[in-house]
Amino acid sequence: MVDDKASPGISVRNLYKIFGKDPEKYIDLVKQGMTKTELNDKHGHVLGLKDINIDMPAGGIQVVMGLSGSGKSTLIRHINRLIDPTAGEVLVGDVDVCQMNPAQLQEFRRHETAMVFQKFALLPHRTVMDNTVYGLEVQGVSRSEQLERAQRWIDRVGLTGFESNYPNQLSGGMQQRVGLARALTNDAPILLMDEAFSALDPLIRMDMQSVLLGLQKEIKKTVVFITHDLDEALRLGDKIAILRDGEVVQQGTGQHIVLNPADEYISSFVREVNRGRVVLVQTIMDTSVGLENREGPAIKIGTTLEKAAKIMTDGNSSMAHVVDAQGKMLGSLDIQAVISSMVTPISHDDPVAAE
Amino acid sequence: MEWLYNFPSMDIESLRALKKGIDSGFRGFTREYGVYIENAFEPLKQFLIWSERFMLDTPWPLIILLIAVITWVASRNKRIVIGTVITLLLIGYFDMWEDTMQTISMIFVCTVLSIVVGIPIGIAMSRSDRLQSVVNPILDVMQTMPSFVYLIPVVMLLGIGKVPGLIAVVIYAIPPIIRLTNLGIRLVDKDVLEAADAFGSSSWQRLKNVQMPLALPTMMAGINQTIMMALAMVVVASMIGVRGLGQPVLQAINNQYFSLGLFNGLAIVGIAIIFDRTSQAYGKRLQKYQEVVHG
Numbered sequence A: 001m002v003d004d005k006a007s008p009g010i011s012v013r014n015l016y017k018i019f020g021k022d023p024e025k026y027i028d029l030v031k032q033g034m035t036k037t038e039l040n041d042k043h044g045h046v047l048g049l050k051d052i053n054i055d056m057p058a059g060g061i062q063v064v065m066g067l068s069g070s071g072k073s074t075l076i077r078h079i080n081r082l083i084d085p086t087a088g089e090v091l092v093g094d095v096d097v098c099q100m101n102p103a104q105l106q107e108f109r110r111h112e113t114a115m116v117f118q119k120f121a122l123l124p125h126r127t128v129m130d131n132t133v134y135g136l137e138v139q140g141v142s143r144s145e146q147l148e149r150a151q152r153w154i155d156r157v158g159l160t161g162f163e164s165n166y167p168n169q170l171s172g173g174m175q176q177r178v179g180l181a182r183a184l185t186n187d188a189p190i191l192l193m194d195e196a197f198s199a200l201d202p203l204i205r206m207d208m209q210s211v212l213l214g215l216q217k218e219i220k221k222t223v224v225f226i227t228h229d230l231d232e233a234l235r236l237g238d239k240i241a242i243l244r245d246g247e248v249v250q251q252g253t254g255q256h257i258v259l260n261p262a263d264e265y266i267s268s269f270v271r272e273v274n275r276g277r278v279v280l281v282q283t284i285m286d287t288s289v290g291l292e293n294r295e296g297p298a299i300k301i302g303t304t305l306e307k308a309a310k311i312m313t314d315g316n317s318s319m320a321h322v323v324d325a326q327g328k329m330l331g332s333l334d335i336q337a338v339i340s341s342m343v344t345p346i347s348h349d350d351p352v353a354a355e
Numbered sequence B: 001m002e003w004l005y006n007f008p009s010m011d012i013e014s015l016r017a018l019k020k021g022i023d024s025g026f027r028g029f030t031r032e033y034g035v036y037i038e039n040a041f042e043p044l045k046q047f048l049i050w051s052e053r054f055m056l057d058t059p060w061p062l063i064i065l066l067i068a069v070i071t072w073v074a075s076r077n078k079r080i081v082i083g084t085v086i087t088l089l090l091i092g093y094f095d096m097w098e099d100t101m102q103t104i105s106m107i108f109v110c111t112v113l114s115i116v117v118g119i120p121i122g123i124a125m126s127r128s129d130r131l132q133s134v135v136n137p138i139l140d141v142m143q144t145m146p147s148f149v150y151l152i153p154v155v156m157l158l159g160i161g162k163v164p165g166l167i168a169v170v171i172y173a174i175p176p177i178i179r180l181t182n183l184g185i186r187l188v189d190k191d192v193l194e195a196a197d198a199f200g201s202s203s204w205q206r207l208k209n210v211q212m213p214l215a216l217p218t219m220m221a222g223i224n225q226t227i228m229m230a231l232a233m234v235v236v237a238s239m240i241g242v243r244g245l246g247q248p249v250l251q252a253i254n255n256q257y258f259s260l261g262l263f264n265g266l267a268i269v270g271i272a273i274i275f276d277r278t279s280q281a282y283g284k285r286l287q288k289y290q291e292v293v294h295g
């Protein structure tokens, strides 16, 4: 079993999933390069995932993006094996989830993972409170502890006072927050979030993003987070993977993807993004100047352009210099360069050097 | 060309031999094992006797009170409770109290037995498509076979009396509860089950926390049908010595007593309505969480 204290990393290796009557029969064809459309037209099977390889950082947030039907939900369901793969492995720590026997799998699901569902999947006959305690109840935790731990998260997601309501009596956004509270109450090292914030209004959504980031500061969980919203992906993701038709088309840090979109598909994703919040000062700083040339305010490495621009305009200075954590100078910044990098539209033909 | 007009049937001698063979085989089985089977049903007999004695020995005002309380707890509906009390008072006034109590006691025991036997079968069916494809045709036969036919082998095995009557009634009335338990569990939302799995529910927890509660309203509809069918069969079963409202009806048919038949018939209708409304109201109440929809 995986160590309880430190959250394990997750490696998905050569994962294939074919939906249909006889998936094994077609796995070789798919490995030889048959496309999703071909498989569907000729053999009536749906290619869910094709040769997925992702290393999800231990104690970090892995975001998965992609258009509708690209296989995001299918992928996240492999991590707690709600879906069995056609081929490949899912390593959590160094244990292959696909090799677990039913008892091990049950233990793993109870203590190592918690999941938020795209369609909420609340128990309709149970109140908000009884939904929230479900994971603990299954584990056999005492009722008083169940209530105490659940209440904390019900309060935190802003559902205080609704404990004895049934899901049907709540709005979509409130139901989603019940799903969130149910998963967080489980306090598992791995958190699987399938469009966990999609039904929330912008204010609550920001608040929930902060909850997640705050949680990551205290206890580093390994989070797999699916979203359609690039801004959300960039805010939360330590790493982002983009799927199309069941394949990974690009993965890396948010900045890397924004600056070097691999193809037109991804360019169209990142075109509208607020680059000032993504691109970091070290990416555009000028390192050719002399290292003693400390002009303007000092800006720490890892600061976004938007913040840097604010510091510079607040200080009424057209120049600044970038320093590392120890205060050592790394390069200089020019307000002109900062602003132009924030507004340059991106096409994948003219990539800017990243990182 | 004669064979076109007369169906080329088995010749009479062989047919007679076949029927004789079946009958004597069954009779042999009865002689051999009848005693054991009778002993096996002894606890049921005790239960029946106990329940009947309770209904008959308790003073009638207490019984009316008890039934009123039960209907209130199940339905939370004043009109159903008042209707129930009036029906029972009328039944008593027209001197059918004793027969009615025997019938109610019989229905009670039949329903309990059907639930205890039927629900596990329904659950097992919901878990295995193969079992479902075996059991479903059997249920079809049980439901379409004329009810009198059940009485024959049961009487041969166990003679005339309460227990054979009970068994005949249960065989006739149990299919709905089995079918609707199976159906209710199969209709449970897959997304909700997936969530239960994702949190590591064991298969018992899955059944107890998700499948049973969500199937319960459908199962209640099955129980309601089972009660109604039991009530219909109780009249038929009076032919093999089940006492209660059925016997006067039978007597009325044999002797052409119109008013006797009518009164007892109405009493049966009365308790049928009580059972039906109460169990339906209870079933509705189980779905309370679905009614208060947001927006």
Ligand SMILES: Nc1ncnc2c1ncn2[C@@H]1O[C@H](COP(=O)(O)OP(=O)(O)OP(=O)(O)O)[C@@H](O)[C@H]1O
Residues within 6 Å of the ligand: A019, A020, A046, A047, A048, A066, A067, A068, A069, A070, A071, A072, A073, A074, A075, A118
């Ligand atoms: N049980 C199934 N049987 C057959 N095909 C399936 C099944 N589940 C998913 N698929 C197919 O797999 C593909 C990916 O579905 P998936 O639900 O993973 O998409 P998604 O990326 O989560 O989309 P969305 O953003 O709309 O939630 C789709 O083409 C879908 O039709």
Ligand SMILES: [Mg+2]
Residues within 6 Å of the ligand: A072, A073, A074, A118, A194
């Ligand atoms: Mg999805």
